[in-house]
Amino acid sequence: MHERLSFHIQRDSFLHRLNPLTKLVLTLALVIIAFTFPWYWTPHLLVIAAIIPLSLLGKVFREFSLTALRLILPAATFLFLMQAFFQPIGTDIIFKFYFLDVTTESMLFAFRNAMRIFVMVSSFTLFLLSTHPSELMSDLTRRGLPGQFAYVIISTLQIIPQMQAKAQTIISAQRSRGLDTESTFFKRAGSLVPLVGPLVFGSLVEVEERAIAIEARGFTSKHVKTSLHEIPDSTFDQSLRWVLFILIIASVGLNLWLS
Amino acid sequence: MAFVNLQNVTYKYPLTKEPVLQNINLQIQEGEFVSIIGQNGAGKSTLCYALAGFVPHFFKGEISGEIEVDGRKSSESTLDEWVLNVGLAFQNPFNQISGAKYTVFEELAFGLENIGVPRDEMKVRVEEAMTLTGIRDLADRSPYSLSGGQQQRVALTSILVMRPRLLVLDEPTSQMDPIGTREVFGVVRRMAEEGMTVVMVEHKVEWIANFADRVIALKEGQILMEGKPNEVLTSGLLVENHFGVSRYTSVAREAQQRGLWKKEKLPVTLDESVEGFRS
Numbered sequence: 001m002h003e004r005l006s007f008h009i010q011r012d013s014f015l016h017r018l019n020p021l022t023k024l025v026l027t028l029a030l031v032i033i034a035f036t037f038p039w040y041w042t043p044h045l046l047v048i049a050a051i052i053p054l055s056l057l058g059k060v061f062r063e064f065s066l067t068a069l070r071l072i073l074p075a076a077t078f079l080f081l082m083q084a085f086f087q088p089i090g091t092d093i094i095f096k097f098y099f100l101d102v103t104t105e106s107m108l109f110a111f112r113n114a115m116r117i118f119v120m121v122s123s124f125t126l127f128l129l130s131t132h133p134s135e136l137m138s139d140l141t142r143r144g145l146p147g148q149f150a151y152v153i154i155s156t157l158q159i160i161p162q163m164q165a166k167a168q169t170i171i172s173a174q175r176s177r178g179l180d181t182e183s184t185f186f187k188r189a190g191s192l193v194p195l196v197g198p199l200v201f202g203s204l205v206e207v208e209e210r211a212i213a214i215e216a217r218g219f220t221s222k223h224v225k226t227s228l229h230e231i232p233d234s235t236f237d238q239s240l241r242w243v244l245f246i247l248i249i250a251s252v253g254l255n256l257w258l259s
Numbered sequence: 260m261a262f263v264n265l266q267n268v269t270y271k272y273p274l275t276k277e278p279v280l281q282n283i284n285l286q287i288q289e290g291e292f293v294s295i296i297g298q299n300g301a302g303k304s305t306l307c308y309a310l311a312g313f314v315p316h317f318f319k320g321e322i323s324g325e326i327e328v329d330g331r332k333s334s335e336s337t338l339d340e341w342v343l344n345v346g347l348a349f350q351n352p353f354n355q356i357s358g359a360k361y362t363v364f365e366e367l368a369f370g371l372e373n374i375g376v377p378r379d380e381m382k383v384r385v386e387e388a389m390t391l392t393g394i395r396d397l398a399d400r401s402p403y404s405l406s407g408g409q410q411q412r413v414a415l416t417s418i419l420v421m422r423p424r425l426l427v428l429d430e431p432t433s434q435m436d437p438i439g440t441r442e443v444f445g446v447v448r449r450m451a452e453e454g455m456t457v458v459m460v461e462h463k464v465e466w467i468a469n470f471a472d473r474v475i476a477l478k479e480g481q482i483l484m485e486g487k488p489n490e491v492l493t494s495g496l497l498v499e500n501h502f503g504v505s506r507y508t509s510v511a512r513e514a515q516q517r518g519l520w521k522k523e524k525l526p527v528t529l530d531e532s533v534e535g536f537r538s
Contacts, residue, residue, distance in 0.1 A: 134361060147373075155358035162403060209354035212313055216347045217357070217370030217417060220339045224375050228368040228382070 006157060007067075007128040015058030015126075019237040020136040021143065027127040029244040034119040036255040040108070043115035051122050060129045064122070067129075072121045076114040083110035133157055139231045147225060151214075163203065170198050260330065261286035262456050263310065263425060268324035270305065270314055279305045281480040283324070287458065287473075289424075292451040294467040294488070295460045296502060297477035303460045306477065307349070307429045309333075310458055312341035328425055343374065346423030350430040352410035355417070356402045363405075363413055364389075364398040370421045388420035392446055407434035415443065419450070426450065428459040432466075444470045464492050464505045468527035476502060493525035507532035 010016075015023070030050060034043040055064040083106065085097070090105025137150035175181055179191050265285040271278040279302045287293050297303045308314040315322040316338040326333040328345060348355065360366040364385060371381045389395045394412050397405065402413055415431050428447070432440040440463060448470045451457050461467055467474060467488055474491040476483040478500055484491055491497070493508050505527045514520040514536075526532040 132361075134359070134365075151357075151359050158358045158361075158403070206354050209349070209351060210358065212308075212317060212347070212349070213355040213414075214357050214369075215313070215317065215338060216311065216342050217421065218339065218342055218373035221343075221374045222339060223373070226372050226375050226377060226381065228365055228372060228378065230378065 006133055007125070008132050009060055009063055009129055010132075011059045011130075013057065013059040013130070015054060015060075015130045017232065018130075018240075019231065019233045020131050020139045021233075022237040022241050023127050023131050024136070025241050025244050027123045029248050030123040031120045032248050033251045034116050037251040038255050038258045040112060043112060043119045046119050047115065047122070051119065051126065055126055055129075058126065058130045060126070063129060064126060067125050068118075068122055071125070072118055075121070076118045079117055080110045080114040083113055135229070135231055138227045138229065139233075141225065142227060142231070147219075151219075163199070166202065167195070167199055170195055262289035262291075262329060263287035263458075264325075264327040265309075266325040266327075268309060268322070268326060270309060270320060270322045272305075272318060272320045277480075279480050280309065283480075283482060285475070285482070287456055289456055290451055290454045292448060292457045292459070292470065292472045293475060294471035294473070295458065295475050295477060296462070296464065296467070296491075297460075297483075298502065300479075301477040302480040303477055304349070304429050305480075307347065307427045307458070307460060310425065311345050311347035311427045312336070312338050313347070316341070342423075343421075344423060345425045345427060346418035346421055347427045348414045348418045348429070348431050350433050352407060352414045352434065355414040356410065361401060362399050363394065363402055366402045366413060367417050367420050370417060374421070384420050384422075388416045391419065391449075392416045393442060408436060408439045411435060412439070412443070415446075419446075423455070425456045425458070428457070428461075430460050430462070432461065432463065440466060462503060464503065465507070465528050468492055468505070468531075476500075489524060489527055489531075492527045511535060 018026075030046055034046050052061075055061045058064075084102055085100045085106075087106040087109050088101075089109065090103030092104040094102050094104060094107065096102075134154055137145075137154050141147055141150045171179075171181065174191075174194055179194060180187050181191055182188070263286065265283050268280055268283040268285075269278050270280040283306065295303050295306065305314060308318065309322075309326055310328070312333055314320065316333075322334075328341075331344070333341065357366060357369045360369055367385045367388060368381050371384060376384065386395075389398060392412050392415060394409070394416060397409060397413065402410065405413065411431060411434050415428070418426065426447070432443050435443065444466050447457055447459060451472075459471070471488050473485065474488045475485040476491055476497060483500060484494060484496055492505065497504055498512075507526045507529060511520045511525045511532060515525070520535060521538065522535050524535075526535050
């Protein structure tokens, strides 16, 4: 069964049709503004007014909210509790818990930071849901990212699941010869040795052969590379990137000016 | 002047004591289909790597002698220039998948993207190559979801699409069933007729006898024998050196000793065998 390491969901939506670089800039803009814009309610507003609408616009709201609930909420909640209890600021004590004081200030501080983390993780989730990794890489390569760099990223995404499958095959093979993988911790740790050897050495051989195979297909050619797929980059994309760029500069600028 | 010309080629890998290739002299004409046979460790794969430029450009090690393809010397060329003329596909298909592409169509276009072929031409060439090797129905599949034999076809196609002048194949049918093997030999034969020079390492001697123009037997890094397929594959020298021989040849040799095989030439293929026993 073919598996791959990617969140990407193919849908026909406004968000999917945007140029990958535009989406990357949009993601970075959301994160940077959430962290730098000097107004307390910025991250909260971004979630309500930007991230949730974008997930609806990208027709991935269901997948997005599932990921958010499973991945982001526990982390953000943990962060909120830690900071609410341990941040020694403010005098307006709401309640005491042994030696820990929870003040209005520390609550607000924690709430904002948790929301900032929420913006960061959720905007990247949205980006990954709506952008095909190979599209992103070919677009970035076209703009001057070294081909080798893009290759490492993309092939890793595909090869990790293949390696997991191989590890599973080796485990089954060794178990069928009586390897103990189900008893005490130390026994199982010991039984890792005959599993790691074949996996590591096998992978090294694979790397060499793969290097030969892609080299034979002109990977290190000095020609200017072309791309099979045309990745659209409309004037709308270009102007949107400029607007976002200006917003980022303004937000960082305001932050520096007011501090 | 031969299209491929090897003069006194001796080569040693960085970590081996003995040379893997010793004094290889070999001339191949343009459009010729040459098959290489030999046991494990005879230097077949190393010879393939030498023709494809990976020995010594990729593996380093010590090389002497001269390798020439189409009048150009390997020693004066770089690997990225060399691969534009010489294509290489080898045994393990899984490791030949680039890993950078999500469908077979994209996988086949990978090499063309690398050498800067324009998009429209790229699509035409990929379509043509897929038709040639009969894998059009795999175009939208993930290369990782294919069977070994299918992956081998994709690996072969991914080299054919680059249109090399010399095609080097190291056991390209090892994971294929007889139908797949026949088709690959058919495609390779056709490419040779269209002027591509082919060097193919293969164990399946009956197929070699049917399709190749010349056979080279390698032993311990040296050329033991070369000549027309039937001549080499039925030679007593191969039996003495423990090469794999066609079962039809073995049967006919037995029969010859008992006076049951009347012809002078021994058979390699089923057809030759049937014809010989009938006469």
